[in-house]
Amino acid sequence: MSEDEVLTLWRALLRFRSGPRPGCAPSGKPPHSECPLFSACPRWQERDDLELSFQEDFEQTERRRAAWPCSRLLDLLDTEIDWVGHREQVR
Numbered sequence: 001m002s003e004d005e006v007l008t009l010w011r012a013l014l015r016f017r018s019g020p021r022p023g024c025a026p027s028g029k030p031p032h033s034e035c036p037l038f039s040a041c042p043r044w045q046e047r048d049d050l051e052l053s054f055q056e057d058f059e060q061t062e063r064r065r066a067a068w069p070c071s072r073l074l075d076l077l078d079t080e081i082d083w084v085g086h087r088e089q090v091r
Helices: 003-016 049-055 058-066 069-076
Strands: 081-083
Touching: 003 069, 049 058, 058 069
Parallel strands: none
Antiparallel strands: none
8 A cells, every 4th residue: 555545544534433423423223334343333332422522531532432443443554554454664
């Protein structure tokens, strides 16, 4: 993957999971999501993220959000990635 492709993927993932009504939010009856990580995500099993962030200190919010599968994926993406999960060898 090129640096531009990694950055594009990172931005798309961040945009998909962010905002007042993120694209990964469940909808319909029974609730379902377009996110392929939905079934493994604790985000939608707890109270509203924004509401919780007002009640928690910063470290608690960061720890809680770090448990989301998309957060772990975002942590793997940076410009030193040649494919997801593998850093290029420094020469």
